[in-house]
Amino acid sequence: MSSIPLSEGRPPTQRIATPAQRIALVDVNNFYASCERLFDPRLESRPMVVLSNNDGCIIARSDEAKALGIAMGVAVHKVRDSLKRQKVQIYSSNYALYGDMSARVVSVLKRFTPYLEVYSIDESFLDLSGFADPEAYGHDIRDTVLRWTGLPVSVGVGATKTLAKIANRMAKKNPALGGVFVMPGDDADDELLGRIETGDVWGIGRRLAARLETLGIVTALDLKRADPKFIRARFSVVVERTVLELRGTPCLSLEAATPQQKGIMVSRGFGKRVRDFGHIEAAVATYASRAAEKLRRQGLAANKLTVSLRTSPFDAARERYANAASFVFPEATTDTAEMIGAAGRCLKSIFKPGLAYQKTGVFLDALEDAGHAQRSLFSRFDSGPGADPARTRALMQTMDRLNAAWGRDTVRFAATGLQRPWAMKQGNKSPCYTTRWRDLKQVQA
DNA sequence: TCTGGGGTCCTAGGACCC
């Protein structure tokens, strides 16, 4: 994270003097709207919005649209008349375009420092520790990105990620700053923090803000001055970190390497309500295969698949229902057909006829590196050279006998193979074997 | 009629083991 390498052999507890950490947050202003504008110059200085997947709600607005008071996330049908009256241009979203533009911005940013974390499609954290004049550097970054990609960015600099976020917000809110703001640091931050509500601090959402308010903590400055230990006891370690970060103590490090993804989700709302099982089944199969594609593209394999299904939480008059079912694969898989099959079974177990459904999704979980996917305990008997199905059956029978005799999942296979709540709910008693090497050892013992 | 589609991390609590 720091650009100063630790010398080898130094005890980890010993602190070394480093220049104050400087983190810059660079993000694209109104990212989706700015991308669309790039390819349609007629939109320049006109109010415009970009819509979500089914053109359901507003997910991006140009400055001009914001000035008209159009809210983020609002359902289009609620504001359709007002959009028309104010001549707001309306665009469907184009994620392929945004992904491509995002990559271009990142490649420009990488010329400024290799210590960079791509945080989201339109935001990156840059480590500028040790740079003499971060403000001038920020302007350089901004000018270069604009010139090379056509996209306007804002740059906020602070001692921690949380402070960089706040600085970025300042840069956006005050046009006079020219898109760049550097937090002065320490006590000099206080005047500014006093004018920011806790809910606008990174990591403090609506619920936490409400709970903090009951304690009299209303502004970012109040939060900075709160006792970290008290906050930890009352809330959690997450909020405690935010307090420390506001004080300039880094708790969230810059992650230059992208870690392995932990879950993969594909979900969509239906354009209109759906009652037909076949329709939902087709959607689930499509999502399962898309999820499998994403999985393989990253060289991962999944151990578990979950299907969720729900009616609309917005239909106050109709019966509400939401449920999910999971399937744990006998061994980690990347196979589309296997996933579609599992997804279909899961769906069947939670589908209730007669309801008007709004949304379904497929989630892949317990991911691991496909190259090191755990071999099935039985796979060497099941297939390949030396296959011995009889041996497999014998092993399974042994397990069944042990489990029956001891009245529980003695050797831990039977129960761990199926997610319990689902198995119970379905009355599915058939054992499903997870076959890890540690289990094999227990059997042999 | 119509309300996004993804992700992350933390905590509490249950099952189980010795």
Place this chain on the structure above:
DNA sequence: TCTGGGGTCCTAGGACCC
């Protein structure tokens, strides 16, 4: 049969982010 502490692993649910 009861009691009990210390530990791991797993899951559900809640909070947040973009």
